[in-house]
Amino acid sequence: MKTSNQVLSGWHHSEFTHEGVTHPVYRRGTGPLVVVVHEIPGITPLVEQFANEVADSGFTVAMPLLVGEVGRGPSGSYIAKSMAKVCISREFTTMALGKTSPVISWLRALASTLHAECGGKGVGAVGMCFSGGFALGMMVDDIMLAPVLSQPSLPFSVGKSRAADINLSKQDLERVVERAAAGCQVLGLRYDKDSLVGDRFSTLREILGDAFVAVELPSASKRDHSVLTEQRHEPSVQQVLGFLREKLH
Secondary structure (H helix, E strand, C coil): CEECCCCCCCCEEEEEEECCEEEEEEEECCCCEEEEECCCCCECHHHHHHHHHHHHCCCEEEEECCCCCECCCCCHHHHHHHHHHHHHCCCCCCCCCCCCCCHHHHHHHHHHHHHHHHCCCCEEEEEEHHHCCHHHHHCCCCCEEEEEEECCCCCCCCCHHHHHCCCCCHHHHHHHHHHHHCCCCEEEEEECCCCCCCCHHHHHHHHHHHHEEEEEECCCCCCCCCCCCCCCCHHHHHHHHHHHHHHHC
8 A cells, every 4th residue: 555645634545556456545543444435426525524433433444535536525517527437437337237347356455455454353345326336246255244335326227227237247246145145234225216226225135135234215305315425314324333333343
């Protein structure tokens, strides 16, 4: 890990490279590792707030920056710009069915490297929006004990098949099903009228059975999307923190 200067107050800024791909990583806290992966458009103030709460609950939080900026609030133009980067990047599988986004390999390597340093029983991960399903892909590794999927939105819900796809290759899916059958639970959160999530929760129920813990909240409007940040649902935030503590402490 290459180290550089701090950017966020109280956070240590570094860079992590795996297979020639480098992203900034922001780290704070002590204890078992939780990887918090931001939503579109980037590490917004409310994403940082949530990550601070995870760190304050007794965890080392690693927060990579995959697109966008740090500390900038969302706006229509900023969201569109970050979305465009996601669409053209080879790291994210945005439309293809039955494929694992390549960035998950990078996240698995980050988790493995920092887990060796932080110690503990294993690691957790929280994904949101375009990154919502990434924690599921990271579950192929035994160290992933607390995967949290908040409003998983890849591949984009264009058509019935994509709306039900969970962004995993056949091989990775088989491994995830195996781990779920062995007792690894998956926590998922969404607003019930969020079209970006599509029908993925039905797929997750079908393949994971009782190992999938689904939180589906009544939408106040069709714009409700970000359970842990912009349209924050406080009981769900506390449920995520409790899930992480239960699995990792």
